[in-house]
Structures are given as structure tokens and as C-alpha cells.
Amino acid sequence: MANVLIIDNDDATGSSLCRTVTDMGHDASWRKNLREGVPLAVSRPFDVVFLAIHLPDGNGLDLLPVIQATSSAPEIIIMTGADEPDAAETAIKSGAWDYVTKGAAPEEVKLPLVRAIQYRQEKLYCSRKNVTSLKRDDIVGSSRKLTACLDQVAQAAVNDIPVLITGETGTGKELFARAIHHNSGRAAGNFVVVDCAALPDTLVESLLFGHEKGAFTGAEHGRDGLILQAHGGTLFLDEVGELSVSVQRAFLRVLQEHRFRPLGGSREVESDFRLVSATNRDLDAMVQGGQFRSDLLFRLRSFTIEIPPLRDRDGDVKELVRYHMDRLCERYGLAHKGFAPEFLQSLAAYAWPGNVRELINTLDRVIVSARYEPTLFPKHLPSDIRIKAARAANGHKRQGDAPPAAFHGLPPLHDFRDETVQRAENNYLHELIAVTRGNINEACSISGLSPSRLYALMKNHGIHRRYFDPDAEGE
Ligand SMILES: Nc1ncnc2c1ncn2[C@@H]1O[C@H](COP(=O)(O)OP(=O)(O)OP(=O)(O)O)[C@@H](O)[C@H]1O
Numbered sequence: 001m002a003n004v005l006i007i008d009n010d011d012a013t014g015s016s017l018c019r020t021v022t023d024m025g026h027d028a029s030w031r032k033n034l035r036e037g038v039p040l041a042v043s044r045p046f047d048v049v050f051l052a053i054h055l056p057d058g059n060g061l062d063l064l065p066v067i068q069a070t071s072s073a074p075e076i077i078i079m080t081g082a083d084e085p086d087a088a089e090t091a092i093k094s095g096a097w098d099y100v101t102k103g104a105a106p107e108e109v110k111l112p113l114v115r116a117i118q119y120r121q122e123k124l125y126c127s128r129k130n131v132t133s134l135k136r137d138d139i140v141g142s143s144r145k146l147t148a149c150l151d152q153v154a155q156a157a158v159n160d161i162p163v164l165i166t167g168e169t170g171t172g173k174e175l176f177a178r179a180i181h182h183n184s185g186r187a188a189g190n191f192v193v194v195d196c197a198a199l200p201d202t203l204v205e206s207l208l209f210g211h212e213k214g215a216f217t218g219a220e221h222g223r224d225g226l227i228l229q230a231h232g233g234t235l236f237l238d239e240v241g242e243l244s245v246s247v248q249r250a251f252l253r254v255l256q257e258h259r260f261r262p263l264g265g266s267r268e269v270e271s272d273f274r275l276v277s278a279t280n281r282d283l284d285a286m287v288q289g290g291q292f293r294s295d296l297l298f299r300l301r302s303f304t305i306e307i308p309p310l311r312d313r314d315g316d317v318k319e320l321v322r323y324h325m326d327r328l329c330e331r332y333g334l335a336h337k338g339f340a341p342e343f344l345q346s347l348a349a350y351a352w353p354g355n356v357r358e359l360i361n362t363l364d365r366v367i368v369s370a371r372y373e374p375t376l377f378p379k380h381l382p383s384d385i386r387i388k389a390a391r392a393a394n395g396h397k398r399q400g401d402a403p404p405a406a407f408h409g410l411p412p413l414h415d416f417r418d419e420t421v422q423r424a425e426n427n428y429l430h431e432l433i434a435v436t437r438g439n440i441n442e443a444c445s446i447s448g449l450s451p452s453r454l455y456a457l458m459k460n461h462g463i464h465r466r467y468f469d470p471d472a473e474g475e
Helices: 011-023 034-043 060-068 087-093 106-129 144-157 173-182 204-209 245-257 283-288 294-300 316-332 341-349 355-370 383-398 413-436 440-447 451-460
Strands: 003-007 027-031 048-052 075-080 098-101 163-166 191-195 234-238 274-279 303-306
Touching: 003 011, 003 034, 011 027, 011 106, 027 034, 034 060, 048 060, 048 106, 060 075, 075 087, 075 106, 087 098, 098 106, 144 173, 144 303, 163 173, 173 191, 173 234, 173 274, 204 245, 245 294, 283 294, 316 341, 316 355, 341 383, 413 440, 413 451, 440 451
Parallel strands: 003 027, 003 048, 048 075, 075 098, 163 274, 163 303, 191 234, 234 274
Antiparallel strands: none
16 A cells, blocks of 8 residues: 555545546545645655645645655645646656646546555565575476566565456466465465455355354354455465456455454454455456446556466466476375476477466376376377477477577577587486485495585486485475
8 A cells, every 4th residue: 555645735636536546456645735735745654745836835845855855755746727738748847756737636646646656665665685595495496587577576565555466377367366466565364365257156144254143044153254364464365356246346345445244243343454366267358248336446556467378478388387297296195207308398389378287287297197107208198288389399390480599500609518418407407316316325326426416416407315315494
């Protein structure tokens, strides 16, 4: 929630702005002259100040530098009259964040305000970035696009504004929502998931708001709803696009006031939760089609994180395969497996319409087909995946796409050698784990390495030492 100060003597403009700001979930203070407005800006931290130019006791632009010099250094949005074409230019030259015309519709005021708040949050994040190290939870991948999303998680974690996570099915939206929670100041509170697609119409209100004993037939005990369970923590609305219109209305009120009345209750209760939502639907199109409330959408997406599909994340498939294959082997009590390079190449060539979830399901099928065999080859892949991957590779050739760099000519020997050694070492280590079934003495005796050298090599390759040392903590 941001703190916004309005300095304007015009009653209609001031009250309309106050309403818009509070409707967006922020705190609004309103003063009608510089005599009261400027001392307030000095004494209390504000994020944004809406400042009129012509005020009863002076020109707002003259005091703009004073407001900017306060310790909270708020962003200033100047309010100009429709008949002052030069005022906008003057405002920008004076270092204001933006300007709006007095009497503008609320929608026109919201965007500069959202941007100013986002800018401040990013600034705050950058200043804290050096001391903040993100807990990635189980998020695997180091592609540029995934790393950019992790940066956004870090930004979202240091403030409390609502976050909307978008992306195709199976891209990891829930995982990212959990990462925001675990890295936030609310990590000690609950992370409560509301699966909006699975809320039965008849029970939705009691599930969300809770109920008192005897509120309806069969309510033998009172019960807290999901919203109250999220008090002090994070409420995650998964598949938010599936909320029915009547529940959207009820939710909007809860988001505005953070208060609600349980079914059968006589008093309202309060819940201080942070909201994160996710969807794979086009909510703007749903607003256009009348299926989603625009005022609710506005509240949900103060900050947006768009998770890219797996096919656009260069190199992540390989990392995900190693990570999830190791977890699956552990779950089935199997020794860890090595990979033939062609196995990984086939997986990387496939488009993964179901994204990471489809990849994990595929690996599950691979385990069934490979069982105790220590190395995975393309033949272990389900045939539909092999066929689609082969078609995708052929498609590239037929369409005359530039062939991969390796086919043009040779890379520099130095790069080629390094990459080959790295790959060979990595395969060797996985084979070693598989062959020795995690017996460190046997692994040292086969490889001729000391335990410390072996552990160091594993660390270089991002392979966890617990494969040989089950008591090892996460690194
Ligand atoms: N980057 C990642 N690293 C490791 N595992 C991942 C990653 N992304 C997703 N997963 C795994 O993929 C599966 C699907 O992820 P998740 O449920 O978060 O996707 P989603 O986008 O919320 O899907 P949906 O839209 O269908 O609800 C989960 O098992 C999750 O742990």
C-alpha cells in the first residue's frame, strides 16, 4: 500500500482523487493549501504527491523542490488546468514524475499513479538488492528469461502490493507465488491457496469467509474461512480467471477493506493478507467480454510477472531434466541415472506445450521404461515425444532456418575442448553415482579421486553431495 498526498483546493478534483486512490488500495491524505500540505509532506513519508499549480496561498511549482527534498523524496504528479498548455512542460522540466489534467477521468489518473509507485518500488528493490539474496525454493533454470522473472520475484518480495502472475499452464506460476511468499516479510505466516477453478458454487462463501456454528443446516461447528487463514500471510488465488462474477464482487470488497462477515456471523472480522493471483487466461479479453470485472483486475495487477513458456527458456530443459530425474529416482528408490547427449537433445528439441508439468510427467514415464538401466537414451522417451521432437528438428531444416552454429563450421578449439570436457565430466559423475549406488568409498576407488576432490567436482557441476552423503544439508 502506498501513501499518497493530494494538495489541491478544488473540492471536486480533491474528493475524486481521494476516491480513486483509496479504491486502488492506497492511503490518501488531502490538504487544500501549501501552508498545510507542505509541512505534512515534511513530517510524514509519502510515495506520491498530487500537486496543483494554482493554490490559494501560492504556486505549487515553487514548492516542488521542497517536497522533493523531504526524506521520503516522493514522486510528484502535477495537476494542470486544461487551459494551461505550457504548464505540463514546466512541470516536467521541474522534475515532476508526470502531469494530469484537472478533472480527468479516474482511469487517466490511475496509470501515472501505478507507474510512479512501481518505479519507487523498483528503486527500493535496487537499493536493497545487494543485501537481499533470493531463496529460489525449487525453481530450477538459469536462462535469461527465467532469471528476469526471479528478479521480479525479489522485487515483489520486498513490498506488499498485489501481484498477478501470468503464463501458460505448467510454467510454474504457483512455484513463483510460493517463492514471493517465502522471500517476503510474511514468510512466517500461512501461504493459503484458493483454487478458484474448484470452488463449488454452493460452498464458495463458507469456504472463503468461514461460518459460525448453526449458520446453515449441517454447520455443527464454526469454521475459519481461507481468507482468515491467510491473516499475516499470503492469499494465493490460483486460476483467478475462473472466479464467478458474484464471487468477484464479494472479493473486490474484501480486497478494498480487508474485512468481511463470516456466514451467520454478527460482526465483521479483519484479515491482513498479501494477495498473489495467477492465471493462464487473457483477463483483458475477459474484461472486454464482460466476464471479468475491470475494477478487480486493476486491483489484482499492481505488479505483474509473466512466466515465459519452457520452449523460450534456452538451456532450462537440461537443468530441469537433471533436477527432476534425480528427484524421481530418489522417490522410486533407484540409483541416479546418466544421460546420453542425444537424450537431452531430443528433449530440448520438443516444444513442451504443457511446459514443466509435461516435462516432469514425461520423465516419470521414462523412469518406468528405463527402470534399472543406468544411462538414458532417446529410446527411453515416449514415442510421441520422440516423433514430435524429430519433426520439429526436420521442420527447422525444411524451412531453411539457419542450421545450428556447430554445422556451419568448427568452434574455436579452446571452447570445443572445454565444453567436451565439461560434458564428459558431468556424464561421468552421473554414471559414477548410478554405478556405485551412492557408495562414496566405491566411487573414490573407481575414479581414483579423494572424497574432497570428488565433492568439489560435484559442486562445480551443480550436483548435490547428498547423492553420496544422505545427511548433507541443502547447499
Ligand atoms: N522452474 C521450475 N523448476 C522446477 N520445477 C518447476 C519449475 N516450474 C514448474 N515446476 C514444476 O512444474 C509443475 C507445475 O508447476 P505449477 O503448478 O507451479 O505450474 P502452474 O503454472 O501454476 O500451472 P497451472 O497454470 O496449470 O496451474 C510443478 O510440479 C512444479 O514444481
